[in-house]
Amino acid sequence: MQMLKDRILSHGKSLGGGILKVDGFINHQVDPVLMDACGREFARRFRNLNVTKVLTAEISGIAPALTTAFHLGLPVVYARKHKPITMPDQVFLTLSPSHTKGVTVELIVSPEYLAGRERVLIIDDFLATGATILGLARLAQTAGASIVGVGALIEKRFEGGRAALAHLNIPIETLACIKSLDNDVITFED
Numbered sequence: 001m002q003m004l005k006d007r008i009l010s011h012g013k014s015l016g017g018g019i020l021k022v023d024g025f026i027n028h029q030v031d032p033v034l035m036d037a038c039g040r041e042f043a044r045r046f047r048n049l050n051v052t053k054v055l056t057a058e059i060s061g062i063a064p065a066l067t068t069a070f071h072l073g074l075p076v077v078y079a080r081k082h083k084p085i086t087m088p089d090q091v092f093l094t095l096s097p098s099h100t101k102g103v104t105v106e107l108i109v110s111p112e113y114l115a116g117r118e119r120v121l122i123i124d125d126f127l128a129t130g131a132t133i134l135g136l137a138r139l140a141q142t143a144g145a146s147i148v149g150v151g152a153l154i155e156k157r158f159e160g161g162r163a164a165l166a167h168l169n170i171p172i173e174t175l176a177c178i179k180s181l182d183n184d185v186i187t188f189e190d
Contacts, residue, residue, distance in 0.1 A: 001041055001175040004153060005188055007034060008176055014184040018128070018159060026125055026153065027060035038175055039067025042123060042151045045173045046072070049148045051121040053077060053114070055140060057096075057107055057132050064153050065123040072121075077114055079107035079139060088112065092142045096135030107135045109143070116144025127152035127174055130161030137168060154178065157189055 013021040025031040042064070054076040056065035062078050069076035083091065083106075092109045114120075120140045122133055133150055140147050147170055155162065155174035158181075165172055179189040 001038065003034060003037055004176045007031070008154070008178075009186060012186060014181040014186055016184065018156060018181060020126075020154065020156065020178065020181060020186070022125075022154070026063070030063045032063075035063045035067045038064050038153055039069075040071050041175060042068040042173065043071030046121055046149050046151065046171070049121065049171070050119055051148055052117075052119045053121070053145075055079070055109075055114070055120050055122050055136055056124055057081075057136060060126075061124040064125060064151075068121070068123050068151065075113075077109060079109050079136060081105050081107065083108050092139045094135045094138045094142070097129075097131045107132075107139060109139050111143065114140065114143040114145060118143070118145035119148045120145045121149045121151065122147060123151045125153050127155040127161040127165075127172070128159040130164030133161070133165060137165075149173070151175075156181070 011024050015021050054065050054069040056078045058078050058081050065076045087110050094107050095104050098105045122136045137147050149171045151173045153175050155177045157179050177189040180187040
């Protein structure tokens with residue numbers, strides 16, 4: 001998606017170690033026009049999968065998941081990283097390593113919002129190692145839901161996430177695929 005690639009080139013920054021800083025338009029300050037366009041594109045790509053719910057991780061995945069769900073006319077559920085007192089005692093919980101935080105985080109979903117009959121589309125900001133998306137997939141599978149697709153705004157192809165998700169046998173769509181951040185230069189895959 002050219003609009004996203006252009007923004008990555010103009011406002012993104014490679015920080016070394018495979019980290020791409022996009023917090024000025026995706027995950028700290030959010031550009032709603034860009035997110036709307038991304039959500040519309042994901043909705044177009046996944047429209048024929050009979051999705052019933054969009055699932056993402058707190059916090060950076062919420063914006064693209066919300067706009068995707070909006071364009072599909074569906075609810076979005078996000079896995080929390082901390083259990084609020086309003087959540088029931090029995091929850092779906094998994095652990096997932098955080099690439100940018102360098103720690104393992106909890107991903108928690110209430111069974112009130114994720115059920116066995118759901119057809120789940122996972123949307124996130126990044127597909128890097130695939131660890132967060134695999135954690136979300138585990139939550140959906142634990143609930144008895146079917147995972148029907150995965151979408152990520154940005155894929156860092158050099159981190160192997162797509163291969164880590166291959167066993168899910170579902171469509172994986174990314175809007176901007178980066179093949180390299182070598183020498184702090186952002187290079188897209190065609």
